[in-house]
Amino acid sequence: MLRVTNGRVHDPGNAVAGEVRDVWLDGGKVVAEPAAEPADVATLDAAGCVVFPGGVELHSHVAGSKVNAGRIMCPEDHVDHYRCRTDVTRAGCGHTVPTTYLTGYEYARLGYTTLFEAAVPPLTARHAHEELRDIPILDTGCYTVMGNNHLVMKVLSDPDEERRAARLRDLVAWLLHATRAYAVKIVNPGGVESWKWHGGPVDLDTSVPPYGVTPRRILTGLAAAADELGLPHPVHVHLNHLGVPGNVAVTLASMQALAGRRAHFTHLQFHSYEATRSGSYASGAPAVAESINQHPEFTCDVGQLVFGPATTMTSDAPMEFRLHHLHKDKWANSDIEMESGAGVVPMRYSPRQLVNAVQWCVGLELMLLIRDPWRVFLTTDHPNAGPFVAYPMIVRLLMDREFRREWLEKLNPRVRRFTTLHELDREYTLDEIATVTRAGQARVLGLADKGHLGVGADADVAVYRDQGDRERMFAAPAWVVKGGEVVVRDGEVVAAVDGRPLGVDLGDPPPLAADLAEQFESYSSVRLANYAVEDAYVPDQVLIPCAP
């Protein structure tokens, strides 16, 4: 048994806001305070500290083929960023795309205990699970990319609405089960497939070959299927026109199309740009934030830009192609058969670059303008907008408006003409930080045992020394506890326990429909029998129940 005592507990999920109280942990769970103090209790004296639930990361790119491509093509990312092995940790390297073990250690060193890989095409799911298993300490899961999947689009092309919905629901269940994934991911719906057919960017009602379905139908169809299956996490949507000036129009139209259904909009910063008269970037954050504020059924994560090196990697292959032509630098591209695409392009964001400065402001504007912290979450879309190790600095930016102003002075001075960040005075509280980094993320993921410290919750706790410099405070937790075991002490990993794979309990989903199975066998490079990820790749997967 472990007791965390004398700390000020910030547990927004249970409406505990900075009260000094003890947290008791036993058997991997938070337990009620025992009537009499047990003999075998170990104590962490958290006097002068704040006690948070373990951090939950709902959108990051840490495992799978595109991440590995990023590692391979960026040796420069490894040279100055490496960690030697210790008695408890393995060696690792990489800054924007760390190796699997280092990914786990670095997340744990920030107080995170749960992690989701945000985009896994079914064909590469086995690889993703292998890497997720390698990531120590954290519980992990992944989302299956479906927004350009031929089987999905074939089903969606059915004119019979009722039959279409039923078949899509069964197909989504089958795909999630086959990939042992946690949620439905949509990336640039229809846009990747259109690009493969030499088509241009798609709008919401553009007909996409070869099945003639529209992004609107893909979005609404998959959102409905996720709702009907009662998946714990709603559709996780990367919208069309990522990174393009003026994309706020398609963002708002997509939100309008999904109104009334649960949906999570990811790295919304990249989708919130107005176009200036010259076609350059201006902030569209106020309009997007207002839309989120008006729709309680929506959540979002921000994808905050971090100045310095980044490695963009996404299933949005046409976006990466465009990015490559912008810089004429390294680019990796992959055509994932009938499922998706993928691209990788290394980047460096600069505060003097006006576009990057606008992007940086847009992310913070979204965080500050969306009023409900339960519906906007802190991410950097790691490693697309920057590496996750920048979280402590972003927390400080949110909590300290003077620090924000200091940074604004370092940006290209023209940025004030195109953004409103300099007008925003809001400062996040510790409770709000706890919400946007763990409680809210756990809730939207449907993880009832995570993101809070109530009795029955997982014994995942992060203890930070309270200090004025929030960046230093959140960069080196005093202790991080995972499953009841202390894994980090004073910002260093002291034990490398195994995390658990997370999945959804879909019961026994129906087999793939005969016509879809025939199509699969006709055109896929693998046989259907070899397609699904076997149990051995996700041993002891924790299945979260669905609520249809």
Next chain:
Amino acid sequence: MRTVTLTLKAEPPVSAEAEQLIPDVVAGKTAEEVRRLPLLVGNRRETVGDWFDVVVDEAEAAAPDLLLRGDLARFKRLGEGMSRGAMVVEGRVGFHAGARMSGGSLTIAGDAGDFLGAHMAGGRLVVHGDAGHYVAAAYRGEKTGMKGGTIVVTGSVGQMVGARMRRGLVYVQGDAGDVAGYNMKGGTVVVGGAPAARVGARMVRGTVAVLGGEPLELLPTFSYACTYAPTFWRVVHHELARVGHAPRVGPGVTFRRYCGDVNEGGRGEVLAAQPG
């Protein structure tokens, strides 16, 4: 003038990393302090004193600040990052010698390993012997290699000399291996002998001057432009003469000029010195 002299006691059985052995670090230190400097031998942290006899003495004005004696072929990163002073190695050196150096002079009386002067930004690096691959180049994945300074190799070099270099001057008195000047962004590579295949591949800008004469095995993405006596060659010749390595062809020599690589815009040039 104060000189720190390090004499190798015995060759280590595995490679050692000796980035501490630069004038910037040893300046002002006593012999005992120099002996205590860390040295990574294999995966073990040892000290300079474990492998070198260290003497600090007053010497004549022309003596170097740091003098290393012995066969240091297993010592990597010698002179890495140095920014001032004079360093002389009497013997062979391993990989990365003079990498990232930004000033001062490094003289190596022996052969050098790969990545000699990689990412060098300033200063002078002279090798009295041969050098390995990737002289003045960029490390893997990086966009830009050497950004300034002068490298002279009296012998021959391996492949990819000047790969991705941006500025600076590299003079190889002997031959160069394959793909000399790969993806150069600027600067000058002078090859006194003959380069091997694919010289200048993916050149964006910059100059590869070949003094050994034709025939050159040029890529089809290079095209003949003219025969001329470039003014800049006089400047380069003067600079090399100033540091005591005047090329054997004179400052007024004529070159055949080839432009390329057209796949990258065709703004680079390969110059071939004409006899007579």
